[in-house]
Amino acid sequence: MPRENWLIVGISGATCSGKTTVAKELHSLFSNSVLLQQDDYFYDEKSEKHTKIAEFNHINFEILSSIDMAAFKNQIRLVIESSNSSTGATGPSQGKPTEVEAKFTEKYCSTEIAPSAYCIISKFQKLQFVPNILFIEGFLIFNDDQLQDLCDLKFYFTMSKGLCWERRKNRVYQPPDVPGYFEKYVWPSYLVHYEEVLRKSSNVVYIDGADSIENNFRSILHKILDFLL
Template sequence: MAQWVVVGVSGVTCSGKTTIAQLLHHKLPGPSKLLTQDFYFYPEDSSHHVPAPAGLNHHNWEVTTSVDIEKMLKDIRAILGSPPSRFKDPPLEDSSSGGDEDTTRLSTFTKAVLLIDGFLLFGYHELYEMCDLRYFITLSRSECWQRRQHRHYEPPDPPGYFHHCVWPEYEKHLQYVSTLHGIRFLDGTTPQGDTCNFIFDDVVNLLEN
């Protein structure tokens, strides 16, 4: 794990977590790997799911039990135990990397960067502890609701799911995350490129020190 820097990007649904993590992944010219929590949801027919509140005929996908965290942690440990050179991909030509200066600086580092994004990352103590840098992106209820209406999920959100499940579960999670140390809270209405650059600078500073 000493060969890796682990960056966790979490926050409310529709806050741009995945897009920001992808931008960071493409911006880093050195070895990096991106892991997304959404790939670890249990299948719809899994017995791990609990019902959504308010009598909704739907699973509650907003809680930690909806994610196969053991499989996710196993994959993370495998990455951290691998030589960083396995994950050295060239940056995209249209990457907003900031130019040759960034490339020169990062190409001299021996550590790789593991980027993890997900809305419940810091709800798992072991995953929280693994992260060297932690970010949590927030939105107001009205902004989140507006964005959520333009997203398509499988299975689809039933009527009332956001108001009775998504937002109340987020508020519970935010209250818990607010008690943790070492998390930077960021505004989800900030342009995603600016947020990416902000986190990128933190990553570079950590790699240099």
Template sequence: MSSTSPAIIVGLGGVTNGGKTTMCKSLEHLFSSTKSNFRVKSMHLDNYFRPNDDPHHIHLDEFHHHDWDCLEALDTEKFVHDIELNRYQCDLLLIEGFLIFNISNAKELYDLIYYFDLPYEECQRRRSSRNYDPPDPKNYFEKHVWQVHLKTKQEVLEYFNKKKLVIVNTKEESFDKIQERIVNDIEIILKEKQIQ
């Protein structure tokens, strides 16, 4: 592919602990190892969390805890800036994160859009098995994280209602099946770009 044409940008967004990071790393490995002269980069929204003492944070008095599940907790300007830089430095740019589709300046950049979703019980089970720094306070998932997820998911569904939004459920669908679908979708766009 030409170095002057922008990368294919694949968005892997959605619910916390939905399998986004695992899928992103697997796709990066797969496309890096099987495509000759094919440059792949990945970006992870978790790398853009603001430091704990950043004044942009919203503090939740009920939990004596910052709200780590809102856009204010993230340096979204740097995130969008890095997308713009990276999209001309590779052929395939994989972007994953729980709020990537809620960042207004990035919504139009994705060629493929996958929303990872889980039922409440499975999401809670996976979340409780993870260690966070700082740790989740008691009832933070039930009273805050899940409520924010429902709200931000609704925003995504409303915004992308007429666009190619694919919802995947990593509890109901196997990892391999989901990956196979994403790989096929990427390869279709790759062929279209090569024809042009």
């Protein structure tokens, strides 16, 4: 895939680890960014491409074959091949660091600027421009060779089983999780996917999903700014 004028950031990891929230926060900060989410590309529940778990009479949503990866990749291609994209930007010169800095200060610093925020602001002030940024978010993006190779920056959110369950059990899914699905499929699948990322993917930054959304947001923002400087 051609990717002129785009910084591509992959955000992946465990369910309920905060990765989606952080990805949305980053996307909202950079006006010249696009966010594509893997969860939007699950096949319809009635699709014959799904794998059914007989004992639960439930779809296995924890595997790549449950996702229309061809459509997902095609949308990624359309974004990075477009000179305008959905952001309306025509090139890296459209990104203005001062605008992003002002938005960051207004939203995250209120009346008092923490020392960690000063560091971020100082990095913004050193930038000449901000390129278009494509955020690709999803729990299996680094388990696809083409997608993980495409990303300039890769972040993977990890999570303990106990905390993951505490968060997951309070969420409402469509279709709803059935009893035993987390224990037998969600968590074991995460461990397999995580091990595959550890084994096959390089230059991945691992993020502790137990940490606060704000801390993880700032940690990734630091890495993005460091990459651009």
